[in-house]
Amino acid sequence: KAGVTQTPRYLIKTRGQQVTLSCSPISGHRSVSWYQQTPGQGLQFLFEYFSETQRNKGNFPGRFSGRQFSNSRSEMNVSTLELGDSALYLCATSRDNGYGYTFGSGTRLTVV
Amino acid sequence: GIQVEQSPPDLILQEGANSTLRCNFSDSVNNLQWFHQNPWGQLINLFYIPSGTKQNGRLSATTVATERYSLLYISSSQTTDSGVYFCAPGTSGSRLTFGEGTQLTVNP
DSSP states (O other): OOOOEEEOSEEEEOTTOOEEEEEEOOTTOOEEEEEEEETTTEEEEEEEEETTEEEEEOSOOTTEEEEEOTTSOEEEEEOSOOGGGOEEEEEEEESSTTSSOEEOOOEEEEEO | OOOEEEEOSEEEEETTOOEEEEEEESSOOSEEEEEEEOTTSOEEEEEEOSSEEEEETTEEEEEEGGGTEEEEEEOSOOGGGOEEEEEEEESBTTBOOOOOOEEEEEEO
16 A cells, blocks of 8 residues: 655755645545654654544644645645754654554755 | 653664663553654654554564553664664654654664
8 A cells, every 4th residue: 555645855945935745644544643853852743633623733833734635635834934943844644543653754844 | 741761872783682672651641652763764663552562573562551661672683673763652642752762773
């Protein structure tokens, strides 16, 4: 079966711009969670979507937002980019409630 | 929030050696997973193990939920086992808290 697909793989943006990242889950996976990985803070939970609803949210500012579509694909958006937003953004999908995550390969965002 | 402590932070082994990685967590959990992140950044789910013991080939894991720790055993290590191993417990459904990881290097 196809894995979790994240696009794009790499992205370079300028401070102040906004960015949208995409995550397509494995067929049958309805839960999509997003994580940010940086050398300083490690892996941190951003938010989780299930059936087009945000079900859980981490401690990130409102510049970070997301949504989920009826086909379970999810997007996350970061507005007014800051240098500190440079990170590997990972999405993880599961059938329900985070049991047995499958991670995508991630999007590496560089803000200059 | 839940605190996660992994040990050791770094581990260097010769191929064929065995190792034990430990994860301590501060709260009762309803979810705990172990992951391996390879040198290319891909996170691979090894075990979903909020309690009990599981085995998959050369890997096995045990979680003692009442004592708030989990162990990952790697036997007969191979160079392809190199990478970072993360423990990630959760108290609220899908939200996992990742430890800082154990950096494992297996030398030929």
